[in-house]
Amino acid sequence: MADVRLEVADRIATITLDRPDALNALTVGMKGELLAAFRAVARDRAVRAVVLTGAGRAFCAGQDLKERLEPDATPLAVEVRERYNPIIRAMRDLDQPIVGAINGVAAGAGASLAFACDLRVAAETATFALAFGRIGLVPDSGATWFLPRLVGPAKAAELALLADPLTSADAERFGLVARVVPVADVVTEARAMALRLAGLAPRALALTKHALDRSWGQDLAASLDDEAHLQGIAGATADHAEGLAAFVEKRPPRFTGE
Numbered sequence: 001m002a003d004v005r006l007e008v009a010d011r012i013a014t015i016t017l018d019r020p021d022a023l024n025a026l027t028v029g030m031k032g033e034l035l036a037a038f039r040a041v042a043r044d045r046a047v048r049a050v051v052l053t054g055a056g057r058a059f060c061a062g063q064d065l066k067e068r069l070e071p072d073a074t075p076l077a078v079e080v081r082e083r084y085n086p087i088i089r090a091m092r093d094l095d096q097p098i099v100g101a102i103n104g105v106a107a108g109a110g111a112s113l114a115f116a117c118d119l120r121v122a123a124e125t126a127t128f129a130l131a132f133g134r135i136g137l138v139p140d141s142g143a144t145w146f147l148p149r150l151v152g153p154a155k156a157a158e159l160a161l162l163a164d165p166l167t168s169a170d171a172e173r174f175g176l177v178a179r180v181v182p183v184a185d186v187v188t189e190a191r192a193m194a195l196r197l198a199g200l201a202p203r204a205l206a207l208t209k210h211a212l213d214r215s216w217g218q219d220l221a222a223s224l225d226d227e228a229h230l231q232g233i234a235g236a237t238a239d240h241a242e243g244l245a246a247f248v249e250k251r252p253p254r255f256t257g258e
């Protein structure tokens, strides 16, 4: 049975990690399914935004540690390179923005998945834990890259080295999550955010998402140049013409992605 569900409705793809009895801990099979889900979304131009969430009381408890104890478990470095990294790359390469609906604990690689989303809505009961250190590992799946950028270097060092869980209230204070809501509302709120994104111009959103990522490796001059280049691309789209027309006609725009 599939442990990752992909459902598409109203131009929103919802990807649900669905192994609640193990707090959605990631097995080899699940990682393959999750990568396949992001690749399917990448091919589906009708999808304008993605919601990533977990079934049950957890978002994701990271690597399935019981699977790691199996005698034929893949060596760690290989597992990270060949199974985790492609998922994180697929999330950041995706043109559509991803809203994480962090419904409960996000630990280890589960926290990394949450960090790799574009925006996060968290349940009041959710926590983020860089649990890696507690089992003698280093943060992976992009955690060392995302975390300092999301919360600043000092807090990132504290979270990565001490591995204490960060509450959703503190995560909001540090800017890691956009909103904190009661757990019963987390998917609804994330979906509402995704629906807002779905109404915007897809090409401009994609260019913005990728420009923000690239900016970390650029100086100001390069970013200014990048923005000018991207504005040339966005400015040539039908959606830009539609945005201008809607403005002067005082009506909501109808963006098509053209």
Ligand code: T3D
Pocket: 021, 022, 023, 025, 061, 062, 063, 064, 065, 066, 068, 076, 079, 080, 105, 107, 108, 109, 110, 131, 132, 135, 137, 140
């Ligand atoms: O391939 C590689 O190894 C490299 C990649 C590494 C990336 C990583 O993600 S390393 C970090 C792995 N994750 C963790 O270390 C977190 C482990 N889990 C926990 O610390 C706790 O479960 C939580 C703090 C997340 C939640 O605690 P609690 O008390 O709410 O729940 P629980 O009772 O511990 O867990 C409930 C069930 O889920 C339990 O199953 P059982 O005993 O009732 O049959 C537990 O074993 C299972 N579970 C939770 N996390 C994992 C897990 N099973 C397998 N792997 C898990 N990570």
